[in-house]
Each structure stands twice: as C-alpha cells, then as structure tokens.
Amino acid sequence: MISEQFDLSNRLGRGDRTALGIWFWELDRVLLALILSLLAIGLLAVAAASPATARRLSSADVSLPELYFFYRQFAWAVIAFVTMLVISMFPKNMVRRMALIGFAAMVVAMLFTIILGSEINGAKRxxxxxxxxxxxxxxxxxxxAVAIAWVVSWKxxxxxxxxYPIIFAITGFLAMILxxxxxxxxxILLSGICFAVIMVSGVKFWKLAALFGMGIGGLVTAYFTYSVAATRIDAFLFGTDGITHDKLALSTLSAGGLFGVGxxxxxxxxxxxxAHTDYIFSVIGEEFGLLACAAIIIIxxxxxxxxxxxxxEEKDYFTILAVTGLVTQFCGQAMINIAVNLGMFPSKGMTLPFISYGGSSLWSISITSGLILALTRRNPFMHKQGQNRRYNR
Structure with missing residues (x-):
C-alpha cells in the first residue's frame, strides 16, 4: 500500500521516465498556458458575438439560438485542444514527416477547391x-512553414x-493558386512566412531588400489586376463608397471605453x-473594454x-527556421486581424487565432500551436548540464 501511494505521488514527477512523464517535463508549460488563455478568451468572445451573428443570419423560416455559434465553437475548441496536445508529443522527425505529407495534401485540396469549391461572396475558398x-x-x-524550413536546411x-530558388518557386506557385x-x-501572410524564414537563415541584406521589393511589386500588381483588392484599398485610403466595415469596426471597438459596457x-x-469572425476584436472592445484588447495584444x-x-540556445538549424515560420504565421495573422479592426489595414477576411469563430481556423491554428510546442520541447536535465559545463569553464 505504501509503495502504491509513493508511485502515485511521483506520477509525472521529474523521476518519471514514461513517455507521458518525459513529454510533461520537456514541454514549455508557460507557452502552453499563454495559448490556453487565448482559447478561453476566444470562447468568451464568441459567446458575446454569437447573438449578433445569429440574429443577422436568422430568417422567417429559420431562427438560430443566440448562443448557436458559441456551442459550435466550444465543440471545436475541445477538438483543437486534443489535436494540439497530441501533436506536441511528436518527435522532430515525425513533425517534419507530418508537415511534408500535410503540405502535399493541402496543395491538392487547394487545386480541388478552385474547381469544385463552394463560392461565398465571390470567392471559392x-x-x-x-x-x-x-x-x-x-x-x-x-x-x-515547416516544409520551406526543411528545404532551406538542406544548405x-x-x-x-x-x-532559395526552390522555395521562391513553391511560394509563387501557391500564391498563384490562392x-x-x-x-x-x-x-500576403504566406509571403511573410517566407520572408521571415529567409531572413533568419542568414541571407545577405541586399537579397532581403530585393525580396521585399518583389512583395511590394506583387501588391501593386494585385491592385491593378484584382478588383476586390482595389476596392478595399481605395476604400481604406480614400474613403470611397462601397465599404465602411473598417470604420464601423473601429467605432464599435472604442464604444466601450476602457472597461467596456459589460x-x-x-x-x-x-x-x-x-462580428463572430473578422471583427470579434471590436466586439471585445465594446463589451470588455480597451484594457481587455490591450491584454490580448500583450499575450x-x-x-x-x-x-x-x-x-x-537551440542548436538545430531546421528547428530554428521552422519555429520562426510558425510563429510568424500565428502572430502575423493576429496582427493583421487587429490592424484591420483598428482601421490601420484594409479588410482581409483573416481570423484572430484562437479567438475568432470557425472550425477550420481553430483546428488549423491548433496544429500550428502543436507544432510549435513539439519543436520547442527541451530536456530540462540536459539543459541544466549544459549550463553547468559553461559555468565550470
């Protein structure tokens, strides 16, 4: 009986050498706590925004419950949480293998989307x-992000x-499909991931400048060839007719003051x-206040x-590049969404990670987070030994 109690008390302790115990101590639990805080905030925010969207989408024939989108988001949050934890247990070689298989599958799915995808608001996505x-x-x-990091690590x-020509060709092909x-x-976000990975890889400054110039050229080309982009940019810069969503989002965000209306x-x-997807940050500002918005940005x-x-202190070149690309995707998407809500950027239809409503969005960002957690795992005992060796020198 005493030995059983001792074993129970040491479960997941530093002496635990099971796969679960090793994972628990290698995992960055601070990073996990930050991610889970966003997930909790997201559920609260979707509950606040759900009545507005449910009312807008209800009709004489179909009346949606006010918390309809919250119930669905909660179910997806459970799936996302489990997905993130499972992926965080993968070793690095499995992470790379999974990402390469997933990359190939998603490229095929995107080609399929262009042909047989559902069209919503003029877009087949x-x-x-x-x-x-x-x-x-x-x-x-x-x-x-993981695939191009693997390609760059070949050097x-x-x-x-x-x-570099290989990842430029890959990125250009994907941009064409998108x-x-x-x-x-x-x-734009995919190009930003590519730029971040190349920058960290140690490429010369003039090549970075040339890449940045290519990005600006791409935006200019999009303006003259993509009517939706031109309309949104004109509305943002010149206040032309047709789109007032950005100004409406900003006024909603600031309506709650510092502490919100409740x-x-x-x-x-x-x-x-x-309200429940692209502009959920504005809903948070109105109901919970600007201080709550600031707290989300800080997270x-x-x-x-x-x-x-x-x-x-990471030594593996592939890991550094892959995590750089993944964090650029995660936080870059957040900054674009927040900038749109603040009226600092034209509307892009991009969700706020872990906070906006959406099954695809929530599930995909859980994969991103799981990959980051898997690649940033570190054996604390080995890390301590390395510090002691440096100190003894």
Whole structure:
C-alpha cells in the first residue's frame, strides 16, 4: 500500500521516465498556458458575438439560438485542444514527416477547391463537407512553414543546392493558386512566412531588400489586376463608397471605453457584418473594454518573446527556421486581424487565432500551436548540464 501511494505521488514527477512523464517535463508549460488563455478568451468572445451573428443570419423560416455559434465553437475548441496536445508529443522527425505529407495534401485540396469549391461572396475558398466548410489554405500555412524550413536546411549539407530558388518557386506557385480563389490575405501572410524564414537563415541584406521589393511589386500588381483588392484599398485610403466595415469596426471597438459596457450589453456589434469572425476584436472592445484588447495584444507578444527565449540556445538549424515560420504565421495573422479592426489595414477576411469563430481556423491554428510546442520541447536535465559545463569553464 505504501509503495502504491509513493508511485502515485511521483506520477509525472521529474523521476518519471514514461513517455507521458518525459513529454510533461520537456514541454514549455508557460507557452502552453499563454495559448490556453487565448482559447478561453476566444470562447468568451464568441459567446458575446454569437447573438449578433445569429440574429443577422436568422430568417422567417429559420431562427438560430443566440448562443448557436458559441456551442459550435466550444465543440471545436475541445477538438483543437486534443489535436494540439497530441501533436506536441511528436518527435522532430515525425513533425517534419507530418508537415511534408500535410503540405502535399493541402496543395491538392487547394487545386480541388478552385474547381469544385463552394463560392461565398465571390470567392471559392471552401470545400463543403456537410457538417463544416473546409478551407484548405488555413491548414496549408503551418505545413508550408515547416516544409520551406526543411528545404532551406538542406544548405547545411550542400551549399551548392539552389534552396532559395526552390522555395521562391513553391511560394509563387501557391500564391498563384490562392489568387485564383482569390485570397489576397493568405497570399500576403504566406509571403511573410517566407520572408521571415529567409531572413533568419542568414541571407545577405541586399537579397532581403530585393525580396521585399518583389512583395511590394506583387501588391501593386494585385491592385491593378484584382478588383476586390482595389476596392478595399481605395476604400481604406480614400474613403470611397462601397465599404465602411473598417470604420464601423473601429467605432464599435472604442464604444466601450476602457472597461467596456459589460458582457452581452453591446449594441453596435449588431451592425457588424462578421462580428463572430473578422471583427470579434471590436466586439471585445465594446463589451470588455480597451484594457481587455490591450491584454490580448500583450499575450500575443508574450508568445513571441517566450518562443524567442526557447530558440536562443537551440542548436538545430531546421528547428530554428521552422519555429520562426510558425510563429510568424500565428502572430502575423493576429496582427493583421487587429490592424484591420483598428482601421490601420484594409479588410482581409483573416481570423484572430484562437479567438475568432470557425472550425477550420481553430483546428488549423491548433496544429500550428502543436507544432510549435513539439519543436520547442527541451530536456530540462540536459539543459541544466549544459549550463553547468559553461559555468565550470
């Protein structure tokens, strides 16, 4: 009996050598806590925004419950949480293998979307699965980040390999597919991931400048060839007619002042077109206040800082590149969404990670988070030994 109690008390302790015990002590639990805090905030925010969207989508024949989207989001949150924890247990070689297989599958799915995808608001970005709409480009992003990191890491084995032309070709091909849907926002984010990975890889400054110039050229081309982009940019810069969502989002966000009008008491959210997805940050501002919005921004920056601290002593080149790309995707998407809600950027239809409503969005960002947690795992005993060796010198 005494030995059984002793074993129970040491379960998941530092002496535990089971797979679960090793995972628990290698995992960055601070990073996990930051991610879970976003997930909890997201459930609360969707509960606040759900009545506005449910009322907007209800009709004489169909009346949606006020918390309809919250119930669905809660179910997806459970799936996302389990997915994230399972992926965080993968070793690095399995992470790379999973990402490469996932990348190939999502490219095929995106090609399929262009042909047979469901068209919503003039864009073919979704595959209707009956119980949910599947957006392949959402799942492509984390797999893309790991895939191009793997390609760039080849240069450690053979510097003569044309790794940069290869990832430029891959990125250009994906950008072409995305613009056929069309999806300018995801194209910009994918280009940002590519830029971040190349920058960390140690490329010369003039090549970075040339890459940045290519990005600006791409935006200019999109403006003259993509009518939706031109309309949104004109509305943002010149206040032309047709789109007032950004100004409406900003006025909703600031309506609550520092502390908000209170949960469920917001009124301006009912005039927002996508209160539960694109403009959920504005709903948070109205009902919970600007201080709550500031806290969310701080959490995203805390995730960046925490990951950077984990990478400072990382020796594996592939891991550094892959985690850089994944964090760029995660926090870059957050910053774009927040900038849109603040009226600092044209509307892009991009969700706020772990906070906006959406099965594809929530599930894909859980994959991103799981990959980050898996790649930043560190044996604390080995890390301590390394510190002691440096100190003894």
């Amino acid at each position: 979704w595959i209707n699965l009956g119980f949910m709409s599947f957006q392949a480009s959402e799942f492509l992003k984390p797999f893309y 450690l084995k053979d510097k003569s390999l044309p790794v 613009m056929l849907q069309p999806d300018l926002g995801q194209t 949960p469920g008491l917001g009124e301006r959210k009912y005039s927002l077109p996508e 995203y920056f805390a995730i960046i800082i925490r990951v950077a601290l984990r990478l400072f």
